[in-house]
Amino acid sequence: MDDRGKTRTALAPVDASLERPGSRPAPTPQRITLILADPGPMFRLGLRVLLREYDEFEIQEAGDLATLLALAGRARAPATALIDLDLPPAGGAAAVTSVRDSVTAPVVWCSGSRLTPDVVYELVRCGAVGILRKEIAPSGIVRTLRAAANGEAPLPRDLVAGLLTRIHSLNAPRATRPPIATLSSREREVLALVAEGHSNKTIARKLYISEFTAKRHVQNVLNKLALHRRQDAASRFREEVKAGLTATLPFEPEQS
Structure with missing residues (x-):
């Protein structure tokens, strides 16, 4: 029989999740709570602008240790805090010590010229899981924060070398x-x-x-x-x- 002249019905696209019995849509990635703990409002604003295109981060701000502790105490994993080395009132090492027992993974950042082996050793000893130079490229900041929130310990290779030298020096007579x-x-x-x-x-x-x-x-x-x-x-x-x-x-x- 000639089918010409007959109206054909277009088929609706098939939902990929229905193609196989029992298949489910991919889960939505869990957002990372990120606490920007820096006494400088301009630094916090700059980081917000940098990270606003990354939907995975839920950003909160702290200008001092008390605010950081309050936010870290309410945070749920995955969570990380980017802590300035000079966070008041007692500095980054004290802040790291204060939050290390929470679910918030502490990462310290400061000017690279200040990251001597002694400073790096003290921060790691206090519980820092990562250390960043403020001169780092934006993509490096994002990678470091992701890694810290996922349980990794992001440390630049040259800082690791200095850290090992500092640890070895502890065995001096x-x-x-x-x-x-x-x-x-x-x-x-x-x-x-x-x-x-x-x-x-x-x-x-x-x-x-x-x-x-x-x-x-x-x-x-x-x-x-x-x-x-x-x-x-x-x-x-x-x-x-x-x-x-x-x-x-x-x-x-x-x-x-």
Whole structure:
């Protein structure tokens, strides 16, 4: 029979999920909670602009440690926090220590010139899962944040090399590392406050001494321990406390 002249009915497209019995649509990827913890509003705004094209990130902001802790406490996995090294009031290392037991994976970022092996070691020891230079390309920021939220430990290769060197140096003979016991009682008090992240001004107020005297004590501590930076002295204090070589100092302030 001739089919010419007959109207043909167009077939509707078949839903791919119905082609096979039991097949299901692909699940929607879970969004990543990202806390931008930086004291600089312009940095936070810049990151928001950079990341707004990535729908996978649910962005929140914190300008200080208290806000970071509140947001991290409410976050659900996967979650990560990009923490500035100078986040107030006590810095990035203290912030990392505070959030490391939450579901939020802490990543620290700062200017690359500040990432010495000692700084990297201290951040990793405190619980940082990743470290970023602020000079990094935008694509690198996104890759690092994704990796941290997925349980990886994104560290630049050159920082890993320096970190290993720093760890190996911990095995140096004790004789080459002057113990904290060589410090005077006042110097140990000052060192304990330095380890808590206090400035010379705050140390002076707590110990009822002048800021000049506090600064002199800090310099004496560094000289006696053969160190160059406050962060190194703080790290040494925490190491010896952890090893049981030095007791913490819940002292009563003395009149000077």
